[in-house]
Amino acid sequence: MERHSTSWLGVAESTLRLTPPTALLSTARSLLAEHVHARHVSLLLADYGLSVLQPVTHLPETGEVTAVRDGSPAGRAFTSQTPVVEVTDQPGIVRTHLPITARGDRIGILSVDLPESAAQGTQGVLDLATFATALGHELLVADHVTDLYLQARRRRRLTLAAEMQWQLLPGRGFETDEFTLGAHLEPAYAVGGDNFDWSVTDESLTVTVTDGQGHGIQAALLTSLTVNALRNARRAGISLEDQACLADQAVYGEYAGQVSAPTLLLRVDLATGRARAVDAGSPQLFRHRQGTVERIELDAQLPLGMFEETQYQEEQFTLEPGDRLIIVSSGVHASRNTAGSSFGELALRETVAAARGASTHEAARAVVDGLMQHHGDEELSADAAVLCLDWRGRTTPAA
Numbered sequence: 001m002e003r004h005s006t007s008w009l010g011v012a013e014s015t016l017r018l019t020p021p022t023a024l025l026s027t028a029r030s031l032l033a034e035h036v037h038a039r040h041v042s043l044l045l046a047d048y049g050l051s052v053l054q055p056v057t058h059l060p061e062t063g064e065v066t067a068v069r070d071g072s073p074a075g076r077a078f079t080s081q082t083p084v085v086e087v088t089d090q091p092g093i094v095r096t097h098l099p100i101t102a103r104g105d106r107i108g109i110l111s112v113d114l115p116e117s118a119a120q121g122t123q124g125v126l127d128l129a130t131f132a133t134a135l136g137h138e139l140l141v142a143d144h145v146t147d148l149y150l151q152a153r154r155r156r157r158l159t160l161a162a163e164m165q166w167q168l169l170p171g172r173g174f175e176t177d178e179f180t181l182g183a184h185l186e187p188a189y190a191v192g193g194d195n196f197d198w199s200v201t202d203e204s205l206t207v208t209v210t211d212g213q214g215h216g217i218q219a220a221l222l223t224s225l226t227v228n229a230l231r232n233a234r235r236a237g238i239s240l241e242d243q244a245c246l247a248d249q250a251v252y253g254e255y256a257g258q259v260s261a262p263t264l265l266l267r268v269d270l271a272t273g274r275a276r277a278v279d280a281g282s283p284q285l286f287r288h289r290q291g292t293v294e295r296i297e298l299d300a301q302l303p304l305g306m307f308e309e310t311q312y313q314e315e316q317f318t319l320e321p322g323d324r325l326i327i328v329s330s331g332v333h334a335s336r337n338t339a340g341s342s343f344g345e346l347a348l349r350e351t352v353a354a355a356r357g358a359s360t361h362e363a364a365r366a367v368v369d370g371l372m373q374h375h376g377d378e379e380l381s382a383d384a385a386v387l388c389l390d391w392r393g394r395t396t397p398a399a
Contacts, residue, residue: 008035013134021142036118045108045153049188056152073097074109083125094119098132104175107136161192161220178270178394182361183387184368187380193219194329194383197227204267209283211262211329226261240267244278244312251305260303271394273319278312280304282330289323293349321393326352331384343374364388
């Protein structure tokens, strides 16, 4: 049974890789019908706000949406990142909702109606989950050559600034043995200057959170310059403080100090958990350790691009297995509602503490939800970026 299962998965994965990007859904339906006798297959993609799952019908159109947090089986599968089996009104047929995730980046749900016998047992569900993961990788590749799936994720049109920002992001999540990352941006369809970025090597994880000043396209242009300057410096293999210096020069060279880009730079050694940080502006860093939430106080240095040839200094702290880091932009920690009340550090700490049992991605979302409740409005007036890092540490030497 296991050998047969492995055999069909290998064929299916190879077929998906050879499938034209616009035909992935129809090919998935054919493969599942042939190998597990699927009666119906739906592809549901998470929208930019991670609030609904939109079923792809005739691309790029979508069908009726499913709210992520309404308790539906598909929503539970997405938030928990585990398969959920639903009983249908058809005798002997169940609907299996499978998370589509690529290296920790949540994409959506694959819902498959199939005979109950095919979904029974651990191996049957594992095979379907493996198939959904393979489909997720192909969907990410497809986004480089077609707009179809990007269009299907949109509840409404993105602003031009938001389009620029989403194309700049590395994803919304990533996972390795040592850590899990999850991040969220709001207002999802109109974000301008906030951004998060990361890169992993065998030795380290580098994370940046940037809070570009201004609004709209001007903020997006400033952030795009800053992020690409940071990437260019990082790829040169230089220290974190030198990355900040070079990005600072790039921003000042373009704007001559008229605007700046507050940024937090963080590099974590995967073997030891030793973290180096440069606080170049307003993003703030919180740590949840053994039930206690505290702000990691760093020496506040000048935002990138404020003055010519600013020098930056690294600071150090150490992560322990089980630590959770939350990085928030000024649109979170300095946000004020219409009554003038600040969201503030106390509310942030309480929100992070309350989300301790939640997954990495849901913890980042919980901070945004708390901010929206504070504002009493679904649409924030200022950009808000939240990045969550759950640290496990390395238990075995890297290969």
